[in-house]
Amino acid sequence: MAIRSARRIRIDPLGALLSVAGATALLWLPFVVFKLNRILPGDARTLVQVLPASAALACQAGLLLIALLALAVADARLRLVAALIGVVIVAAAVATAGNLLTPAGNRVVRVAPGAGFWLLLVALGLMATDALTRLRPRPAVRVLMLALFIALALAALAHGSFDHLSVMREYAINADRFARETRQHIGLALGSLGAALLVALPLGILCHRVPRLRGAVLGALNVIQTIPAIALYGILMAPLGALAAAVPLAARLGIRGIGTTPALLALFFYSLLPVVANTVAGLKRVSPAAVEAARGMGMTRWQILTGVELVLALPTIITAIRIVLVQNIGLVTVAALIGGGGLGVFVFQGIGQAAIDLVLLGAIPTVALAFSAAVLLDALVETMNRARA
Amino acid sequence: MISIDNLSKQYGATTVVDCVSMDIERNSITVIVGTSGSGKSTLLRMINRLIESSSGRVLIDGSDTTAEPAHLLRRRIGYAIQGNGLFPHRTVAQNIATVPRLLGWDDTRVRARVDQLLTVFQLEPAEFAGKFPHQLSGGQQQRVGVARALAAEPAVLLMDEPFGALDPIIRAKAQDDLLEIQRRFATTIVLVTHDMDEAFRLGSRVAVMSRGRVLQYDRPAVLITRPADPFVSQMTGMADRAMRLLSLTSAGEVALPGAAGEFSIAASASLRDALSELVWRGADAAAIVDTTGTVRGHLTVAAILAHGRAV
Numbered sequence: 001m002a003i004r005s006a007r008r009i010r011i012d013p014l015g016a017l018l019s020v021a022g023a024t025a026l027l028w029l030p031f032v033v034f035k036l037n038r039i040l041p042g043d044a045r046t047l048v049q050v051l052p053a054s055a056a057l058a059c060q061a062g063l064l065l066i067a068l069l070a071l072a073v074a075d076a077r078l079r080l081v082a083a084l085i086g087v088v089i090v091a092a093a094v095a096t097a098g099n100l101l102t103p104a105g106n107r108v109v110r111v112a113p114g115a116g117f118w119l120l121l122v123a124l125g126l127m128a129t130d131a132l133t134r135l136r137p138r139p140a141v142r143v144l145m146l147a148l149f150i151a152l153a154l155a156a157l158a159h160g161s162f163d164h165l166s167v168m169r170e171y172a173i174n175a176d177r178f179a180r181e182t183r184q185h186i187g188l189a190l191g192s193l194g195a196a197l198l199v200a201l202p203l204g205i206l207c208h209r210v211p212r213l214r215g216a217v218l219g220a221l222n223v224i225q226t227i228p229a230i231a232l233y234g235i236l237m238a239p240l241g242a243l244a245a246a247v248p249l250a251a252r253l254g255i256r257g258i259g260t261t262p263a264l265l266a267l268f269f270y271s272l273l274p275v276v277a278n279t280v281a282g283l284k285r286v287s288p289a290a291v292e293a294a295r296g297m298g299m300t301r302w303q304i305l306t307g308v309e310l311v312l313a314l315p316t317i318i319t320a321i322r323i324v325l326v327q328n329i330g331l332v333t334v335a336a337l338i339g340g341g342g343l344g345v346f347v348f349q350g351i352g353q354a355a356i357d358l359v360l361l362g363a364i365p366t367v368a369l370a371f372s373a374a375v376l377l378d379a380l381v382e383t384m385n386r387a388r389a
Numbered sequence: 390m391i392s393i394d395n396l397s398k399q400y401g402a403t404t405v406v407d408c409v410s411m412d413i414e415r416n417s418i419t420v421i422v423g424t425s426g427s428g429k430s431t432l433l434r435m436i437n438r439l440i441e442s443s444s445g446r447v448l449i450d451g452s453d454t455t456a457e458p459a460h461l462l463r464r465r466i467g468y469a470i471q472g473n474g475l476f477p478h479r480t481v482a483q484n485i486a487t488v489p490r491l492l493g494w495d496d497t498r499v500r501a502r503v504d505q506l507l508t509v510f511q512l513e514p515a516e517f518a519g520k521f522p523h524q525l526s527g528g529q530q531q532r533v534g535v536a537r538a539l540a541a542e543p544a545v546l547l548m549d550e551p552f553g554a555l556d557p558i559i560r561a562k563a564q565d566d567l568l569e570i571q572r573r574f575a576t577t578i579v580l581v582t583h584d585m586d587e588a589f590r591l592g593s594r595v596a597v598m599s600r601g602r603v604l605q606y607d608r609p610a611v612l613i614t615r616p617a618d619p620f621v622s623q624m625t626g627m628a629d630r631a632m633r634l635l636s637l638t639s640a641g642e643v644a645l646p647g648a649a650g651e652f653s654i655a656a657s658a659s660l661r662d663a664l665s666e667l668v669w670r671g672a673d674a675a676a677i678v679d680t681t682g683t684v685r686g687h688l689t690v691a692a693i694l695a696h697g698r699a700v
Contacts, residue, residue: 293474296439296547297488297537298463311478 014130015070018123022067025123026060029116032097035166037108038355044114050097062089063120070127080131086124090117091156098164112166112357139379139386146375166357167364174346174361182365184260185342188335189328189369192264196271196324201317203272204279205305214280221273229266229334236262237338263340267331271324278320282313315384322377329370333362390415390577391436391545396445398431398601405431407601408445413594418571418578420592422585422624428601429581433547436579437466449545464488467546467576471553473534475522481507481533482518488541506536509570528559532566539574548580552587564590585624589637597621609637614699631697636661638696640677644686650675656685664693 025031030044048056066086073079098111137145162168171178207214227235241257243250255261286309294304310317336344343362350358391413398406406428413419423429434440436447438459447454454462475484482503489499507514510532522530531551538546551567552560564587571578582588588595589609596606597620605617613634616622626633640663641656653676654663667675667690674689 287474287477289470289472289474290476291474292439293468293470293534293537294476294487296437296463296468296470296474298460298465298491299487300460303491308476308478 009072010074011071012074015067015072015127018070018127019067022063022120022123025116025119026063029119030114031116032094032101033112033114034101035110035112038110038166038169038357039353042110042112045097045101046116047093047097050101051093052100055093055096059089059093062086066124066127076131076134080128080135083124083128083131087121087128090120090124092161094165095156095161098162102164107169110166110169110357111164139382142375143379146372150372167360170346170355170357170361174358177345178361181341181343181345181362184340185329185332185344185366186369188260188263188267188332188340188342189325192267192328193271193321193324195264195268196275197321199268200272200275201279204276205283207276207280208283218273218277218280221276224269225273229270229331230337232266232269233262233334233338233340236265240265258339260340262338263332263335263342267328267335270331271328274320274323274327275317278316278323279313282316283309285316286312315381318377318381318384322374322381325373325377326370329366329373333366390450391579392448392451393432393436394446394448396432396435396447397443398428398435398440399443404601406435406442409601409603410445411596411603411606413577413579415577416571416575417593418568418580418591419594419596420588421579421581421596421598422583422588422592423598424583427598429583429598430549432598433549433579433581436545437463437468437547439463439468464491464541465543465545467538467541467543469535469538469546469548469551471550473522473530473554475530475534475537477522479521480518481512481520481522481525482514484522484533485537485540487537492541494541502540502542506540509573510536510566512536527555528563531555531559531563535567535570539570539576542574544577546576546578548578550582551580553582560587567591585626589633597624610634613637632661635659635664635693635697640688641679641685643692643696644677644688645692646686648676648684649687649689652676653678653684654688655680660688660693660696663688664690667693 026047029046031047032045032050033042034045035042047059050056051059063086066082069079069082073082094113094117101111102109132142156162157168163172203217207217224232237257240255240262244256245251290308290312291304294308299307332340332342333344333347335342336348343366346362347359347366350356350360350362393409393411393413396406396409397404409432421429421432431440435442436454438454441459449466476487479487482500485503485506486499489502494502503518504514507517512529512532517525517529517533522533525533531554535548535551538548552563555563567578568591570576580591592609594607595609595612597604597612597618599620605612605621612621613625613630616625622630636659638660639656640654640658640660643660644656651672652670654666656677656679658666663675667673667688674687676687677685679685
């Protein structure tokens with residue numbers, strides 16, 4: 001009679017998928033693309049082709065070890081650490097490739113991260129995200145990890161580790177504009193959110209108090225939400241242009257058919273629905289008994305609104321702010337089309353010049369900003385819900 | 390203390406409270422009892438103007454309640470409701486301090502009052518002051534709700550089905566506590582309930598309401614022995630009215646002089662409970678003892694039965 005003595009190793013399904021993706025990226029996809037200048041199509045190089053044999057071997061061994069871990073180890077903490085080490089390995093490899101492939105003093109050749117690099121990064125990112133989901137770290141820990149990650153990335157950038165990569169080349173050329181457009185980007189996203197809060201909070205409270213208004217207001221805001229961003233920018237161009245032409249004061253205040261004004265206005269409109277809808281939902285969730293008791297004890301309507309209702313609805317309202325902020329950070333990109341500025345400027349300029357590196361210079365910081373905003377506000381909502389759960 | 394004078398409330402063509410007049414005695418518990426939709430809650434909520442009356446007036450100590458802004462009036466009147474309505478985002482101490490804070494009491498006075506009330510309601514201040522409502526049991530939440538209503542030492546306390554959400558055992562305890570609290574603070578309490586047993590247990594006077602009208606407003610014993618209306622006798626219960634009547638009197642009140650009987654019954658027990666005990670033991674007489682165990686007299690089955698008769 002056979003006795004099974006060996007403990008069976010459970011293969012992690014996500015780990016298997018990510019390992020296959022990683023192996024594909026490493027063996028068959030270009031790790032970097034080498035171009036003689038910014039526009040010319042380049043030729044693809046795999047990891048083995050660009051790194052010295054020993055470094056390539058070390059890199060592959062490290063990634064293989066991480067893949068095995070992803071396949072067979074269930075401990076989430078270990079998986080997270082492995083994934084982060086993987087990110088460091090891949091980042092170091094691409095930085096080294098950039099340094100090695102660029103002849104000294106040459107500022108024309110371009111070394112762009114290739115499909116293999118991006119796929120590896122995505123696979124490792126998913127592994128880290130999956131581990132984090134299983135670990136369920138406390139909000140403060142998540143914010144700390146984000147800060148640490150940003151600090152590490154900024155330190156590497158400041159140190160010049162990636163200076164020979166194509167995206168950083170584009171940055172070096174556009175450094176002044178990049179700083180200005182980043183400020184403009186954040187300004188547009190936060191400014192439209194702030195303006196929307198000033199209007200949407202009172203509107204949400206009104207909709208809560210007057211149920212007959214609720215359907216009409218939410219319906220109208222829903223319609224706005226369905227208009228594509230580009231179309232809304234277009235729609236706003238004509239009336240704002242006419243306003244500027246008719247009222248000199250408006251023009252002097254900077255109101256024009258193109259530029260910052262229509263961009264702000266469109267983002268403002270998009271921000272209304274989530275905030276109004278969540279304010280109504282949050283207020284509706286407040287226990288009627290608490291409001292009744294508050295009234296019965298002699299609190300004024302204002303005291304009940306600010307001291308009881310809004311405080312209890314706050315987590316739901318903050319959730320709306322998170323939705324709006326992340327949504328706006330993405331939508332601001334399109335504002336570049338009508339001269340609104342922001343990081344989208346690089347994206348559209350890059351598309352126009354077929355310079356994918358320039359597109360990335362706009363796209364990567366946009367994603368990073370949206371991601372950071374999501375992590376921060378999620379942490380805030382969870383902290384508030386924990387405090388009274 | 391509180392005079393309700395021809396008070397009515399109409400919503401459109403519907404009359405919810407119909408020309409109610411009643412005087413509520415100081416330092417007592419008055420219970421308004423009725424089926425759902427009888428207008429009892431509306432009547433109660435017109436006293437502190439949570440609902441404004443359509444006509445008629447309410448006088449507290451002779452002054453019209455409409456003489457001051459409604460929210461200032463409400464700060465002088467305690468208010469406790471079913472499901473307690475505690476603020477989930479505030480601690481027990483902060484909840485209780487609500488009205489004193491509105492009235493601008495200083496910190497020392499607020500803290501002293503909160504501690505006093507927690508102690509009275511058998512909630513150890515050190516343990517409970519910092520807790521949030523969701524960390525308490527249903528009975529504890531209800532006690533905090535009543536403590537909050539009493540925080541600013543109101544002369545009048547309005548209670549709208551305050552024990553409706555409690556299970557029977559906790560409810561009986563809460564009712565005993567309320568009687569004790571009423572004696573201790575000499576508060577004038579008006580309580581609304583649909584439960585006739587609760588009304589008889591707590592009320593020194595009971596108003597029976599139906600369809601917006603007060604059908605009868607009197608001492609519980611009178612409601613049983615001389616119901617003014619068929620609906621009143623239906624509410625008080627025809628089948629066990631003798632037993633209900635017995636439950637209104639305590640053994641100590643009607644004890645006969647001299648010791649007799651082979652066992653003893655507490656003076657605080659109702660005649661109904663005393664009779665039940667005698668029947669159960671197959672005895673004819675029992676000694677009545679007070680809380681210290683001193684014999685205060687005795688009761689016989691015949692003497693008890695005499696109190697259960699319609700006079």
